[in-house]
Amino acid sequence: MLDYKEQDNWPDHLSQWQSPLELSALQATKRQQTAQVINFSTDYKFKTVVGKGNNLQYNGVGQTMIAGRTFEFQQLHFHFPAEHLVNGKTASMELHFVQQNAIGQLSVLAFLVETGTFNEQLAPFYQHFTLNENEETVFAERLNMRALTAGRTQKVYRYLGSLTTPPLLRGVEWWVFEEPLTVSPTQLETLRTDFASDNARRVQKVNERPIVRYQIQPER
Numbered sequence: 277m278l279d280y281k282e283q284d285n286w287p288d289h290l291s292q293w294q295s296p297l298e299l300s301a302l303q304a305t306k307r308q309q310t311a312q313v314i315n316f317s318t319d320y321k322f323k324t325v326v327g328k329g330n331n332l333q334y335n336g337v338g339q340t341m342i343a344g345r346t347f348e349f350q351q352l353h354f355h356f357p358a359e360h361l362v363n364g365k366t367a368s369m370e371l372h373f374v375q376q377n378a379i380g381q382l383s384v385l386a387f388l389v390e391t392g393t394f395n396e397q398l399a400p401f402y403q404h405f406t407l408n409e410n411e412e413t414v415f416a417e418r419l420n421m422r423a424l425t426a427g428r429t430q431k432v433y434r435y436l437g438s439l440t441t442p443p444l445l446r447g448v449e450w451w452v453f454e455e456p457l458t459v460s461p462t463q464l465e466t467l468r469t470d471f472a473s474d475n476a477r478r479v480q481k482v483n484e485r486p487i488v489r490y491q492i493q494p495e496r
């Protein structure tokens with residue numbers, strides 16, 4: 277199991293352009309869009325869930341258009357508490373939807389999660405899974421990302437970083453949504469109680485890298 281107390285000793289931790297980062301609307305370069313920069317072409321169809329010791333990995337398939345390029349959804353996992361710090365706040369949790377395109381480039385869509393109203397779309401993911409490390413079980417669920425993100429203006433940060441777990445692979449394109457999703461306190465607690473310790477990497481240095489904040493242009 278990955279030991280987060282040892283994260284200062286993870287290999288490659290000193291390389292530049294790592295993740296996660298602290299992000300803020302003030303510091304980012306603003307880009308006004310006339311259309312959404314990320315579009316969910318299909319539902320995500322999940323097939324299995326795997327125990328990862330201090331995490332779960334929900335494997336599935338689906339298609340996402342990211343800035344006009346096609347990516348294939350691969351897997352969802354989470355972090356307690358959130359890894360990205362957005363506008364000075366650490367959210368209760370962060371969801372990572374990992375995507376890959378035809379030439380092997382990785383892109384992660386990150387959603388912060390706070391407690392609030394019950395989340396029907398995410399309900400199947402917030403249950404007790406009594407899985408040992410590397411144990412895999414069938415998880416036949418669909419997730420409609422359009423329904424999950426309905427009723428909100430897309431405000432999203434983009435930057436180049438890394439995976440946040442070893443091997444901390446570089447060249448990963450990050451898209452961090454500013455507005456958190458909500459789940460009920462019971463939903464969060466149901467999942468949280470299965471994991472004894474936090475699994476969030478600390479924020480890393482920006483090191484002069486461009487951070488862009490995309491927002492839909494207000495209608496006139």
Ligand SMILES: [Zn+2]
Binds near residue numbers: 354372440
């Ligand atoms: Zn992650």
